[in-house]
Amino acid sequence: MHNFEFQNGTKIIFGKDTEQKVGQETVPFGKKILLHYGGGSINKSGLYAKVVASLTEQGIEIFELGGVVPNPRVSLVREGISLCKEHNIPFILAVGGGSVIDSAKAIAAGVKYDGDVWDFFTGDAHVGDCLPIGVILTIPAAGSESSAGTVITNEDGLYKRATGHPSMRPAFAILNPELTYSLPAYQTACGITDMIAHILERYFTNEMNVELTDRLCEATLRTIISNAQTVLTDPTNYHARAEIMWSGTIAHNDLLSTGRIGDWASHDIEHEISGIYDIAHGAGLAIIFPAWMKYVYKHDIHRFAQFAHRVWDVEIDLYDIEKTAKEGIKRFEQFLQSIGMPITLTEVEIDETHFKEMAKKATERWELGNFVKLKEEDVLQIFHLAK
Numbered sequence: 001m002h003n004f005e006f007q008n009g010t011k012i013i014f015g016k017d018t019e020q021k022v023g024q025e026t027v028p029f030g031k032k033i034l035l036h037y038g039g040g041s042i043n044k045s046g047l048y049a050k051v052v053a054s055l056t057e058q059g060i061e062i063f064e065l066g067g068v069v070p071n072p073r074v075s076l077v078r079e080g081i082s083l084c085k086e087h088n089i090p091f092i093l094a095v096g097g098g099s100v101i102d103s104a105k106a107i108a109a110g111v112k113y114d115g116d117v118w119d120f121f122t123g124d125a126h127v128g129d130c131l132p133i134g135v136i137l138t139i140p141a142a143g144s145e146s147s148a149g150t151v152i153t154n155e156d157g158l159y160k161r162a163t164g165h166p167s168m169r170p171a172f173a174i175l176n177p178e179l180t181y182s183l184p185a186y187q188t189a190c191g192i193t194d195m196i197a198h199i200l201e202r203y204f205t206n207e208m209n210v211e212l213t214d215r216l217c218e219a220t221l222r223t224i225i226s227n228a229q230t231v232l233t234d235p236t237n238y239h240a241r242a243e244i245m246w247s248g249t250i251a252h253n254d255l256l257s258t259g260r261i262g263d264w265a266s267h268d269i270e271h272e273i274s275g276i277y278d279i280a281h282g283a284g285l286a287i288i289f290p291a292w293m294k295y296v297y298k299h300d301i302h303r304f305a306q307f308a309h310r311v312w313d314v315e316i317d318l319y320d321i322e323k324t325a326k327e328g329i330k331r332f333e334q335f336l337q338s339i340g341m342p343i344t345l346t347e348v349e350i351d352e353t354h355f356k357e358m359a360k361k362a363t364e365r366w367e368l369g370n371f372v373k374l375k376e377e378d379v380l381q382i383f384h385l386a387k
């Protein structure tokens with residue numbers, strides 16, 4: 001097991017009606033906030049009105065910045081930074097999904113920096129300090145509600161890049177599974193795929209003797225898989241929505257990273273796709289992750305066979321362990337299809353036009369991955385496997 005330090009200070013407030021506590025959770029951070037949200041789902045669901053009421057009850061002055069789009073853009077982040085600086089706002093409340101939270105995190109970092117916020121994403125500057133942020137989560141997916149990272153797209157060049165710092169972890173995250181009832185099936189499935197991918201990025205490691213986290217990963221994966229069909233066919237099933245929502249946080253709050261080095265190549269490759277084609281991150285992962293698996297499984301067939309056996313109940317064939325490993329990848333693909341995800345680039349109308357450009361962009365800073373190191377040529381081959 002690898003040495004590790006684990007600290008995740010995000011206070012999780014989970015359950016029915018918990019959004020009503022937002023005023024009292026926010027007020028210790030100041031009497032002025034930036035309320036940050038997306039394209040209108042919170043107005044439609046009535047959440048916006050409830051949040052404003054709870055904040056107003058505590059005498060909190062609200063500055064608003066809506067309009068965050070999926071694959072959030074740096075231009076809106078810059079707007080948010082100006083707003084916070086101009087009005088001396090000490091706290092940001094993100095109400096929405098990963099895109100809103102990531103945009104809030106970038107604003108929180110940019111307010112404390114004199115240069116351009118994009119510097120954090122190119123590596124020209126490092127995040128040191130951030131405004132505190134709070135979250136009301138409306139889609140279980142990205143895990144940003146308690147992660148230390150943010151992913152932002154720069155319209156100039158269509159670069160989608162990540163940065164992070166422990167100070168970016170939200171101070172609190174309110175998780176009410178009922179708020180996810182209004183999610184369209186496709187978004188629900190994208191979220192499920194993303195959380196599975198967060199676990200798999202950690203699961204495929206070269207670290208030995210990580211039995212506890214292997215089994216925590218497998219338990220979380222099995223929980224997601226066993227509740228996936230229920231949330232799609234019965235979207236107001238509280239119990240299933242609750243299992244999925246809590247799994248999304250556990251998948252990415254770094255508990256499952258303890259003692260192991262994760263891979264993360266599939267995420268970096270996917271970011272090139274959603275950066276250029278603006279598809280949902282989860283859909284991009286459904287396409288790239290199986291292709292990555294097919295490209296690398298021979299590196300550690302036993303780990304892939306373990307995945308097949310413990311997560312997908314594939315019987316281990318002691319005479320043909322490769323067959324077991326491959327069957328696990330096949331079952332994973334079948335599961336993704338069963339929840340309505342695409343598993344090829346063709347299904348989302350992406351052809352070879354930008355393969356070379358994306359492979360180059362993905363590897364121009366460093367080789368990707370840790371389980372297997374990938375160069376530009378490897379990434380190109382993965383795109384071809386994903387056709």
Ligand code: NZQ
Pocket residue numbers: 037038039040041042068069070071072096097098099100102138139140141142143144147148149150151179180181182183184187190191194252267281282
């Ligand atoms: O904008 P609104 O109108 O709110 O609509 C959103 C959006 O269109 C909608 N939605 C959210 N909650 C809803 C709802 N619609 C109906 N009812 C609800 N309750 O869903 C759409 C997608 O929202 P988005 O926030 O983009 O989804 P997600 O949470 O999947 O976030 C994706 C972003 O997170 C990044 C991804 O790259 C992507 O940009 N990631 C962030 C990570 C992190 N910071 O730790 C890690 C992840 O790996 C990921 O890369």
Ligand code: ZN
Pocket residue numbers: 142194197198267281
């Ligand atoms: Zn992800």
